[in-house]
Amino acid sequence: MKEFFASAKTALKKPSVRFLALVIFFLLIFFVAKKRSPEELEYSSSRVERLDLIQSVEETGSLVSNLELRYGWEISGKVLEVLKKTGDQVKNGEVLARLDSAKQRARLNEGYAALSSAQAKLNLELAGPSAEAAKKSRATVDQAKAALQEVEAELDKVKASGETKISNAEKALETAKNNLSLVEGGEDSRLVKDAYLNLIDALKSSLTVFSDALIETDKILGIDNIQANDDYEDVLELDNTTVLNQTKTLYKSLHGTLRAFEFDILALKEQSTHALVDSWTLEMVLALENTQKLLSRMQLILADAEPGGDLSLSELNTLKTDISSAQASVNSSAKDLSAKKQAISTARTSLSSYRIAYDKATVELANLRKEVEADNNIAHAQALFKAAQLEEAEAGHEDLISDPRDVDLASLKAEVGRQAANVQALKDDLEKTELKALSDGILAGLDIEIGENAQANQSVAHILSSDLNIEVDISESDIVKVLAEDPVLISFDAYGEEVKFKGNVLFVEPAETEISGVIYYKTKIALDKNYPKEYELRSGMTANVRIITEEKQAVLAVSERSIIRREDGSSFVRVLMDAKSGIFEERSVLVGLSGDRGQTEIISGLNEGEEVVSFLKTE
Template identity: 30%
Template structure:
């Protein structure tokens, strides 16, 4: 008879699985790593070390490639510096030749003398700046130094920009000159073409200088990206190697006591959870304490049960028990497993069954002012004739002495004396007695010998 416990059954299965898992983990921890696991871990360490060596080589290659590529770019910059310096020198010479021309000075001074003065002043400044920049640029074209090349590029770029401005001012002067018989249109156009060409060459040189700087910056960025990527690979490989080395160390090492304690505690907790739900399931079931036949069910499904009313009655098929109230004066003599001879009123005194004391109730029962203790006797064997509720008679054997001297209890005096016949005379002897039986006999421990004659009063 039980209540619905399907939810608890599912919970019990979950707890059983959880218990099995933590038990397996504890067993695995105590067993340690297998030889195969250790071999695999060692292989993983070897592979990780090889991978680290490979990525370190990749990093070295990236650094070498970066150095080579950057050197190539700086060598290109050296060539750009040389060509740009020459272009600036040539352009400034063209500008000087134009401004120093007799015809230009004669026919431009009348129409725009201030413009000519400004052009010559700017020419002077440009030439002065060029003369300052020239040794710097020539120095890096003869001796390779990246930092010096960077400085020379920036320095020559300033000089070239100033030269562009100087030629622009000269071209402005040419635009104000009026042709005459002394300065023909053809001659004026030649001056303009010469200055315009020089300006184009200078702008190209300036563009080349800027491009050289940009190429250097771009190559440095590319190199840094490549090196960073390779370095990241090395860092990752170092971390991976450390991880598998740690794993190998853990596999080789014995389990720590703290880990054993942790898994042991988890096993106990899982077992406690399982026991708890099993107890809950058991509490939902009403199990018969013995095998037997149900004779009465007092409740129907859905009815409220009463704590004071018997719900189910049944008869045992075997292992009958007899319950008897024993007076407190005798209970101290009885102990568990004492043999018992049993008769039933239904079968008479000649049919006897054997049993033994299986329980002594520690709590007293008071009947009519007399204290009793309930004793339970278990019958040995089975007999289909025995029915529940039959009246039984018990003989409990509390102690057995074999081969001892006994006399009738009634011949023992008040002070444990016995009268005997000796040489025709009645004498009184002091004796020591032992246990008594239900036949009115008492054991003699000392004071009498077998064969002595006891005097009995009539």
């Protein structure tokens, strides 16, 4: 042991050994301190940036020649124009035929209008209040100050006014309820029954008028009361005997009518059927019309008569007056009958209007009670409450004239983006109404006529071309991203990855192809004709294609690893609030395009430059 310490003492005298010992000592202190300190949160983060995102589908296919295309519209519709015929030389993108696009254009116009509206709302928020709005807001503050001084004087006035309004509304509701109860039950409703009772009363009254008119007439004619006209019978017979005889005949007919239905009409009551009352009403109307004719003839007879014998001028004038009075009574009775009949029609059609009136009165009373309650609450508030109102008005004024917050603008900007995306989708829908040549070549067939209803994905165009194209099989998980005319980047194994060619998607076959139990869809890609001619391309060459299915420029994007999906389909990210301590908050986001490099578009919820957690170590 002594030899060990002696050798150690000798070794420590060497500078290199002393330095190594110090290093070991400090490392021990560091590890002990680290072990005792609380374990720090381990995470990684990335910044929210504006990026150009590209979404693509990569597959391997082969180069084929003698392109033959058979395709149709992606949508169904009525053929409006056929611009080409079989045998025509066509260019890529040239329109062959069009479907009726009125609906698509209308929807696109609506989309433009919605986009303009969303942009206008955003612009309005960005512009801030007008001078007039600021002036009105300032006036509101001044009014709040004045209201603080007037509240006690207004209290009794508001109470009395509210009670009066509610009382009037309750009366209106009660009236509407009573009216509604009268018409419920249709033909058996109280209102219809009362209308028929009024008509029965009018019939009985008309019966009396009818009878009185015949009595007044008989006083002159002396048919039933043969002694009534003894004083002037001879005078009347000296004039127009024909008219007199016709008048007597009409009188006898009406007198018979009276005797025929007077007991039936007098027997009418509330329990009588409405059809019976209607029937006797028609009879009475006809009887009154004939009575008018009878009285008119009596006027003619009296007009031709002259005083003489036992008939004095005074008696003649009295007879004329009595007939005129009878005419007026008959006219009035006829009008009353017509009014009572109209009242029945009105009663039958009153249920709907009374129901609306009752519902309206109910809503108005409920709203009025809320309004009065609110008014009373305001009026009962004392100076402290009004002071609070003043403070609120001042705060509102300050809020009005201050710059809008980002959080207030976020939803408006998101709506503009959503409407812009909708417009683009509607443009795409409109473009689908045009059947275009998907390649240069000869139109070998166009099996469609104007007015015909074309079906979606029905093959109607047949194009032959000597150009080279590429055929690839794309899996069902990727095919939903691929659309006709999507741009394509191509390389051939024969020339390596460095040599790039361009093209575009021509057509996706609707029928599936099963390969080793996996579903694929055969896709044809046209090769750009302007490729360098020094590269000789041959049928059968292996082609590596990258189909650009969608791309967006300068959009907010984060790493896909930063986005967490909820079960309801929504998404959120963890926004880093304090990098040193690792504090973050969860924030909901609206995601858009997912790019090839693991970056995903953020439509709303984040701002450029914010840090989001992309990895968080958990126990």
